[in-house]
Amino acid sequence: MQVAVWDTYVTKKDGMIMHFDIIAPEEIKDAETIYNYGREYLKSKGEEGQPLTSEECTFCHIESLKPEHEEEIKTKGYYIVEMENC
Template structure:
């Protein structure tokens, strides 16, 4: 399965910047849906963050999904890779 990687940076209220990738099926092009996936992920955090908009989330590239990514996308519509300051 080919997936689109959306590189995302969101400011936390404590001043740190979160960096994570939103992974979606390659053919999903609706930015609002992708932003909503990111907002849903942010709501799962126990700390406050700033807004997620087009300025914080941009298409990066296409790659092959791992089995774990495929399972998350089938279950949730998306997957997340946490990079920096996500916990």
């Protein structure tokens, strides 16, 4: 399966920058759907309400889905790769 990687940088409530990638099936072309995935993730981290738009989240590239992420993609529709300050 091919997935799209959306590079995301969100300013946290404490002012630090949170960097994560949103991984979703490549056929999802609607950016608002991707942003909603990111907002769901932010809520799970106590960062609900922080801006997440095209300013913070942009399409990066297509890659092959890693087997260890397949189950989460199937159940939630997306996967988050935490990179910095998550």
